[in-house]
Amino acid sequence: MSNQATASVKVTHVEEQIVEIVSDSGEGAQKAGTAFAALNAKMGNGVWTVEIIPAEVKPPARSTAGASGIRVRFGQEHMTNMGDQADLVMAFNEQVLYGRINQEAYRPGTVILLENKWKDSNNDKIKAQYAKALVDFADRGFVVKEMPLEEACLAHTKNPKLGKNMFILGMLVWIYDRKLETALEEIDHLFGRKGETVVESNQKLCRAGYAYAMETLDFRFSIEAKARAKELVVMNGNEAVGLGIMASGMDLLSMYPITPATSVSHYLGDALGKVGGFLHQAEDEIAAVGFAIGSSYAGRTACTVTSGPGMALKTEFMGLAVMSEVPLVMVVVQRGGPSTGLPTKVEQGDLLAAIFGAPGDAPKLVIAPATIEECFTFIPRARQMAEEFRGLVVVLTDANLATGVQPFPRPEVKPEQFNIPFEQGEWEAGKPPYDWDEKTGMSPRPIPGQVGGEYVLTGLAHTNFSKVAYDPSTNQTSSEMRSRKFAAFRDNLPTPKVHGAEDGDLLIVGWGSTLGSIVEAVDRARSEGKKVSTLHLRDLNPLPRGLEDIFKRFKQVMTVEINYSDPVELGEDRRYAQLAWWLRANTLVDIDCWSNVFGQPIRPGLIYDEIVRRLSEGGLR
Amino acid sequence: MSNQATASVKVTHVEEQIVEIVSDSGEGAQKAGTAFAALNAKMGNGVWTVEIIPAEVKPPARSTAGASGIRVRFGQEHMTNMGDQADLVMAFNEQVLYGRINQEAYRPGTVILLENKWKDSNNDKIKAQYAKALVDFADRGFVVKEMPLEEACLAHTKNPKLGKNMFILGMLVWIYDRKLETALEEIDHLFGRKGETVVESNQKLCRAGYAYAMETLDFRFSIEAKARAKELVVMNGNEAVGLGIMASGMDLLSMYPITPATSVSHYLGDALGKVGGFLHQAEDEIAAVGFAIGSSYAGRTACTVTSGPGMALKTEFMGLAVMSEVPLVMVVVQRGGPSTGLPTKVEQGDLLAAIFGAPGDAPKLVIAPATIEECFTFIPRARQMAEEFRGLVVVLTDANLATGVQPFPRPEVKPEQFNIPFEQGEWEAGKPPYDWDEKTGMSPRPIPGQVGGEYVLTGLAHTNFSKVAYDPSTNQTSSEMRSRKFAAFRDNLPTPKVHGAEDGDLLIVGWGSTLGSIVEAVDRARSEGKKVSTLHLRDLNPLPRGLEDIFKRFKQVMTVEINYSDPVELGEDRRYAQLAWWLRANTLVDIDCWSNVFGQPIRPGLIYDEIVRRLSEGGLR
Amino acid sequence: MSESTTPVKAPHLFTLSDYQSGIARWCPGCGDHGVLAAIQRICTEEQLPPHKTVFVSGIGCSSRFPHYMKTYGFHGLHGRAMPVACGVKARRPELQVFVSSGDGDFFSIGAGHWIHGVRYNMDMTLTIFDNGIYGLTKAQTSPTSPLGLKTKTHPHGAILPPMNPIQATLGMTNLSFLAQTVDWKPQHLKATLQAAYKHKGLGIVRVMQRCTAYTADLHDEWRRNPEKVLLMKHDKGVPVDPKIDKAFKNQVEHDPTDINKARELGDRTDVLPIGLFYVNPDAPRYDQMTNAGLEMSNEDKAKGLNAALDKFAVR
């Protein structure tokens, strides 16, 4: 390991760092970042990675809206979110940085290593843009280091446009004193499929970058790594959902492509076959959920994955699944709405549509993972819930989880988990297909192939024998049975634990992907003596019992959500954020909210600021 | 007018009566009832008519599920609902009565004039059924009068199966001392299109029935009629919606057939052309709403009519209408749910799906007429709201209003109401297509054809110039603008008036078709000194201001709704009725509910009983 | 071996009543009754185990079909019979799947699944009950309502030319079996449905079906004038009982593997062609693709999942 720094190099010890690589699309920034993140995870560091994706496939080069790249946050501790402003940025042009500046990704002091070939561009406009940006960046307090990155690559490759990402990787390895060997292994892992020549030329560029950094840079950082106790896996939330589907034993994923859900199927298009499953790309979302329900009805509980607009189209079938009590797992990777909205951006805007979306009383279980690991574990759980409670389970993730990458302990795999509760013995003579337990509403279901279980499923109001109801009371009874399952489900739902003290001045309630940021902000405020705690909800419908009691122990309760709410100034007319509405209706506690629809994960720093504001004089309502 | 009763006839004076004609389908009961109702209305009586419709097109004859017919409630005062148990029933067989008995349509003392041909049936099973029913009816306290109705008709027609309905009508005219002349005019009105012979033979049967009743019956009723001040029209709620569409100036109804909404289009299929409009039957609900939105975008604001399952399919387009601020009126005639549910039966189960159905924050205006007259007036109002606030207005009616018939003052018609706010002058140079007023979120819209107004509508997050948003703040701003329209709308929304005292022990809150029954029950309880009042909401989203203040003046507040809620015993786990959820979330007042999903209009008597129970010792929570 | 000594259990013989469930609640005289009788007879002849047979439908009068079969059934959503049926078959190849759908259900709201269902070509039998009207909702225009037909939504008569679903289907990719028959010729009806059942792939049968309530005289021309019905005959076609052959005055020899001839016949409006328009036994079947991996053991699945996790492992 070459650890020899030149004499003039200043080494700073840090607990964590946020690094970005930003470029036009197609310049390989994401590959480099992914390798760098994996390398950190292997060394025992906590990591959170998030992709920076433009809205178009190939947006114009050097444009604000075209910023493409990756952010890697890593440090000594477990990382749970993308953090606040970046510490170090590697940028291939100055214009894409404006896309990030608009999203407040940088702060005074952020170090930017900037490709400087533009300053000698033949194109006067580009030249001027570059010069202007440099002045502006300085005004903003960024520490810009211009570097001839492509030129430096030219010595090692004919096509620096394509190779510079690995060069950058090498530089980062040197700057953060990571193991070069491990980085080279990562490259092997990344490019292995493409053959040895490709691997070698990329490794060469990485080594060159390492050497170049050593020659030219005068700063370096050191970060401690904790030995990791368990074997880890590292992936993004959509891959975790995909693996969760594989691990759940569900052997059919029926979907229609939609951002940001599609990558679940990209992963499973290949992988699902490895556990004997099949991926069906349907002609549309309605067909996708219908196909899944058909399979579930036939005893092979299936999964469908979509995002908001797709869920809208599935609404009618959601009602059928509830009414006819067919187990179904529906994963909704939320994106910005309403309508087509912000297809690649994060929002938690589909909670109330998931709970109330279908006409009539259509109670469905709604859960929301809060970490990448939970994206994995919640799928087998959802399948089990769907089968036990014979109905629809909606799993709400979001674009933040979908693209966020984080290591977590490698799950154990047992052959038994693939058992399909697929009864083909005889159905008890005379037993109705909906043999509702009067107290719990629960019932076993006959599956085609079972002698004696023959029944005709229907979306019409029906008796326990699934016969069309013509008298008034049947509909009342069967509605009651479907609702009872909710109370029964709650029986086994523990009241969630408050993070922080059990009482205090402010309780922040969150759900889904905001967990990491909220906890980080709360911990920071608590370390300063602020009486703030947080409660994170994974079960959204039904809610766990006991929430009212918890809320009453705090002077203020406020949700933090990524969805729309009116500003406080609207007073009586104010429309609340989605969880806030739902908690108000359920607990009658005057729950406030703080939310926005910037399409960005909410950063811990902003939550912290809001906590301070709320707890300051006048901040208390 | 032949008013001479035979000596032995007992004439009872009554304030109102509920009469039913019940038969197998296809026996013309509805025609007779409709004519009888119109006759009453003409004489100045209050009337409410409701059809009894079986689920199948032609259910098996003489079956419980096959009850087909009509209920006519009429009396001195304005009638607002179908009332409780019937006073008099004309029945063509005894089996269909069981369909009504299951719905608790009769009480001890209800008089049943029953066709008795079954007692001599060649079919032993029928004979036995008939005999058994007679005993059973007696046990239930019904006063059964067997009569050879078909036989009596035989003297006057070759096909008594088809003619007996008019014979029955004649009998009713005699029993209730109505004007025979007017009845004969009604027959002319009903059958005029079919030619003179048909009219005459039906009139003959009516006269014969009148004479027959005079000869054979020993009872008669007299009911006063008030002189009517205004010219009236009498129709059902779907016809009222249809006429409302015509009157609104909207000249396109784009729909896909679905019970119980379809009859709006049956009416307009012919009538819309009379005001220059067009009815488009689309290939499905999605296409129906898409077509309507296309037309609205092009400046001809359109309407779409559907029921729950259809609304589910329209969910995605609802989001687009909100996001792109296209005016659209969507009438949802609610039926039993969830899923296919009870297609011909009443429910108020789509409120929360209408409010929250679309993913993301998609605020839409939701209103609900409470009377047949409002089914008419709310459509022009909805159009005006849709255009002024540039978005989606959902009008929730239900199967009860759809088939209920009631007279109301004839609306005035003015040529100006057909003005289409269809600007084709130049669009102000440089003015954005979404020129949001910062305070109200409102903006005028350019319409294709306007020079300078060219813009590209999109469901993506967009700037005020309708340009795709790439920066984070645009989505926040535009979401805010769409939400602001709600507060602005509320500015002109009066707080609804309490019916009864302004404070008291119990406030019943209702919405939609239950108005008549609730008011009747509350008035009855109030006349007995009970401190109960009622508040009826027509504006469901946003709710009017000031509700919390009203609620706080009552010891108990409870909604009465036709949708599912858990029984009180479920305690903390209890799931509330839909308006109750919504009011709880909005006001934080502990609002109770009383609801069911029997698929029936809630009768005033049952509401009264519930009031008594709530106000009795122990009833107070 | 000991197994050979076990006496062979006589196969259970299913009788007609094993398929009959209650009294069908269609109108008297409705053509659906005849299709039900035909299918119940086919089930009996083919000895389909009721517990391994699934009838899937949408919403409409004809979609009530599953309720009258004593098998498994799925009476789903309007227009969505195909996706559900495909899902049933996808991972349960041993189930025999039948689909019932109406002209509105299939050609109107279900049209997207029509074209894709043909392309999937999964092994099942599809009956489309074409009465030229929306029956259940009481007489609105359907895509096959003839021009000028007075319906509740078009009281002055349907205004668009009626869709020709045969021709449309003949244009669709991966079509494997398309036949047409009428409800009032019980022998031909049954023979056609049975041929569709025996076909390996999606056997599509359009049944011209009488709705006595709303389109009672729609088929009069074909029913009254035998010349107006054109019987398509061929060795590879629907077998016609020689006893009733003569009842068809108008016949044509048609090789159902000839798509061009099929399309010419499909365009004919002067007569109603009945029999097999087109068959292609070699059309790829999606059900043979969707059942991939069914035989994999739990151990192999565990291995597969572990291998998948390896790729994400921080080694």
Added chain:
Amino acid sequence: MSESTTPVKAPHLFTLSDYQSGIARWCPGCGDHGVLAAIQRICTEEQLPPHKTVFVSGIGCSSRFPHYMKTYGFHGLHGRAMPVACGVKARRPELQVFVSSGDGDFFSIGAGHWIHGVRYNMDMTLTIFDNGIYGLTKAQTSPTSPLGLKTKTHPHGAILPPMNPIQATLGMTNLSFLAQTVDWKPQHLKATLQAAYKHKGLGIVRVMQRCTAYTADLHDEWRRNPEKVLLMKHDKGVPVDPKIDKAFKNQVEHDPTDINKARELGDRTDVLPIGLFYVNPDAPRYDQMTNAGLEMSNEDKAKGLNAALDKFAVR
């Protein structure tokens, strides 16, 4: 008369830039650029007033089309361009409506509206951008993806035979204009789109479009080997500039009113036929039905409503 003395105002001459809006954000080399250029030229030649022209689309790369036109536009929902466009046209016959849709948008999720849109045959121009892939969502299988094409959802290759949308459309009732062209022959592209525009009724053009990002070599065979493209020529067909006529080595005379010939050509997979497959100027047009009553005066409407109310009046 005094009118004749008013000087005739010279008609405003629209130039290309009157139709151009910003820089199209498609990938460099994307075939969509060429279609945009062709349509902008057509608009200029035909002098379409931008304020009376509406471009409607669904969702997809190709559905971004309206954003790059300086006319009115409606960039709606995935698969739903047709219903919206029909609605725009229904009551505004004076508006010129163009529809842009992708192969996924139109043939997959929009398939139901395809078959019904053809039947409605409203007067508008429909361009289907067929790149055999889902572009915007980054390379999933589309209905026209060739067998074996490696996509993100089928990394081992597409498993179903690709849909033949030409043949499917030729089977649909009330078809009135169907043509095919390619993005890399600008003259033929423009001539075809222009013929579709001039056609009174639904002018459908399937453009074989290159997606440089995901299916760059999909059209190589046709592009490299001129023999593989079959030019359909006819007086009634797409006019071909004699200057470039020779560039097409493989030509066939095809009368586009001959549906049987059209269907035979539609089945060919050995070559890519371009030009007009089929035209029927007499197909009934729904837009001529939907605009009923537009001219009625408010007074007559008031009379009509009063007459309607009379029927419900309690006299």
